[in-house]
Amino acid sequence: MVKVAPVRIESRDDPRVADFRNIPDPVLIRERHLFVAEGRFVVRRLLTSDRFRLRAVLVTPTAFDTLVGDLADTDGDISIFVTSRALLQEIGGYDFHQGCLGLAVRPDPEPVSRVLDAVDPSRPLVVLERVGNPDNIGGIFRNAAAFGAAAVLLSPGCGDPLYRKAIRTSIGASLIVPYAVVDDWSGGLDALRETGYHLAALTPAAAAVALDDYTPPATARGIALILGNEGEGLSEPALSRADVTVRIPTEPAVDSLNVAVTAAIALHCLHRHRRGVTGQARCSGPDEAR
Numbered sequence: 001m002v003k004v005a006p007v008r009i010e011s012r013d014d015p016r017v018a019d020f021r022n023i024p025d026p027v028l029i030r031e032r033h034l035f036v037a038e039g040r041f042v043v044r045r046l047l048t049s050d051r052f053r054l055r056a057v058l059v060t061p062t063a064f065d066t067l068v069g070d071l072a073d074t075d076g077d078i079s080i081f082v083t084s085r086a087l088l089q090e091i092g093g094y095d096f097h098q099g100c101l102g103l104a105v106r107p108d109p110e111p112v113s114r115v116l117d118a119v120d121p122s123r124p125l126v127v128l129e130r131v132g133n134p135d136n137i138g139g140i141f142r143n144a145a146a147f148g149a150a151a152v153l154l155s156p157g158c159g160d161p162l163y164r165k166a167i168r169t170s171i172g173a174s175l176i177v178p179y180a181v182v183d184d185w186s187g188g189l190d191a192l193r194e195t196g197y198h199l200a201a202l203t204p205a206a207a208a209v210a211l212d213d214y215t216p217p218a219t220a221r222g223i224a225l226i227l228g229n230e231g232e233g234l235s236e237p238a239l240s241r242a243d244v245t246v247r248i249p250t251e252p253a254v255d256s257l258n259v260a261v262t263a264a265i266a267l268h269c270l271h272r273h274r275r276g277v278t279g280q281a282r283c284s285g286p287d288e289a290r
Contacts, residue, residue: 004071006064009083012090017081019103020058024093026163030106036164037102044070045172046104052175053105054078058092060085060099067100106162112153112180112188116195119150119178121222124270125197129185129228129238130157131259137161138169139260140227145173147267148274150222152179153188189226189241196221201234201242202266204256208247211269225266227259 009017022028023036037043037054040063046054047070056079059067064082071080083091085099092101119125126149131137137159144152152161158181159166161174182188193199198220216223226242228234233256239245248257248265257265 004068004080006080006082009058009081009087009091012087016079017058017083017091019056020081020091020101021093023101023164026160030160033106034103035106035162036167037104038100038164038168039098040067040100041098042167042172042175043067043100043102045175046102047071047074049175051107054102055105056081056103058083058088058101060088063099110178110180112182112191115151115153115178115180121150121196122274123148123150123222124267125150125192125222125224126152126263126267127155127182127189127192127199127224127226128152128158128259129155129226129234130232131227131229132157132159133229134159134163134165135169136258136260137163138166138174140263141166141170141174141177141179143260143264143267144177145170147264147271149177149267152177153192153224154179154181155185156181156183186237186241189238192224193241193243197224198222198244199224199226199242201226201239201245202228202247202262203234203239203245204247204250205245206247208245211246211248211266214244214246223270225263225270227263230256230259 007016019032019034029036037046043054043057046052058081061082071078088099088101089095126140126144128140141152141161161179167174189199198216200214200223202225226234226238228238248262250257
């Protein structure tokens with residue numbers, strides 16, 4: 001166990017916490033190859049992570065007292081700064097809870113091929129096209145973790161899973177669920193099909209197959225659920241490469257669902273099917289609801 005030696009911070013301008021003053025600027029934080037961990041739960045998750053390295057924490061005395069045991073169990077290569085709640089918020093630049101901020105090193109992007117080689121193909125992939133809202137990104141990662149998705153693949157233009165709001169909304173799930181950015185979007189979708197994945201595009205279109213009626217072929221390596229943003233939906237290149245389009249039937253007064261909600265419903269249905277659960281209500285409403 002490492003002896004923890006915190007440094008007391010008395011001024012916003014202390015150069016030792018300069019990076020914490022950059023937190024409100026996500027571009028600058030990313031350029032410095034860092035990301036923000038907000039709250040004790042997320043910081044604890046980073047302390048036990050093999051993929052991410054926590055570099056520094058800025059905490060109130062109360063938060064430090066609750067984290068000291070976890071910090072002592074690390075290799076000691078973490079800068080620990082303690083300050084008042086008021087000064088912590090002044091340094092961090094925004095109002096937040098739990099009196100704890102961490103800065104972690106942003107890893108190099110993970111190649112798509114490496115992610116796919118490591119995942120269990122019996123678990124679905126979540127494939128996102130231009131989903132930019134960090135709350136939706138975080139919600140989707142939380143759903144992916146809850147229902148056993150293998151990984152999340154993101155198109156260019158998607159929100160950053162390591163943005164502080166996405167991490168907070170995901171309850172730290174974006175630090176656990178593997179993910180990669182597919183730089184060549186059309187080519188990446190083609191590659192997924194070539195490796196044996198069955199591409200199911202989620203859409204509210206009436207002609208799509210109802211989720212309850214979707215059965216992937218037994219010969220498929222796995223299932224890849226493709227979801228687009230709420231404003232524009234999926235692009236034509238994505239729809240044209242899908243093996244099937246799938247819809248979640250809703251009441252006529254509602255033409256679509258939030259993308260994170262859509263992901264949750266579809267993943268829950270696949271999760272239930274994978275576990276062999278029977279005798280429960282259908283995954284979606286009756287077809288005539290459309």
